[in-house]
Amino acid sequence: MTSLREIKLGIYTNRWFDIFHAVKETLFRNINLNLRRAVVAKNNINNSMFREYPDVLNVEDMSQILNVSVKTVYKLLKDQSVEHLKIGREYRIPKISLIKYLLKKTVYKGF
Numbered sequence: 300m301t302s303l304r305e306i307k308l309g310i311y312t313n314r315w316f317d318i319f320h321a322v323k324e325t326l327f328r329n330i331n332l333n334l335r336r337a338v339v340a341k342n343n344i345n346n347s348m349f350r351e352y353p354d355v356l357n358v359e360d361m362s363q364i365l366n367v368s369v370k371t372v373y374k375l376l377k378d379q380s381v382e383h384l385k386i387g388r389e390y391r392i393p394k395i396s397l398i399k400y401l402l403k404k405t406v407y408k409g410f
Contacts, residue, residue: 348398356392364397375400 352360361381362372373390375381382396 349394352394354394356394356397358390358392361392361397 349364352364356364358369358372358376362369365372376383376390376392381392381400383393384391
């Protein structure tokens with residue numbers, strides 16, 4: 300039991316308050332660490348994935364990257380699964396759109 304004298308002198312500290320702030324600081328530290336890891340992972344992916352391909356892909360390049368047929372790529376484009384441009388009769392796919400599509404379809408289990 301805390302005495303009135305301890306409270307007046309400021310010696311008494313609420314243990315629950317201290318525990319709450321310690322837990323809060325730990326959670327925020329972990330969240331910030333995970334966010335930093337996510338940013339680093341995103342930058343590494345954007346800088347290293349498909350480096351040998353141009354920034355704007357055609358259907359054949361996309362089919363090679365995904366290791367699927369050209370017909371499957373056309374289905375993905377028709378379903379609007381991957382952001383793309385249609386210039387005349389040809390499709391152009393920004394490489395970053397393909398990376399976003401792959402990241403959206405990938406399931407991560409932690410960092």
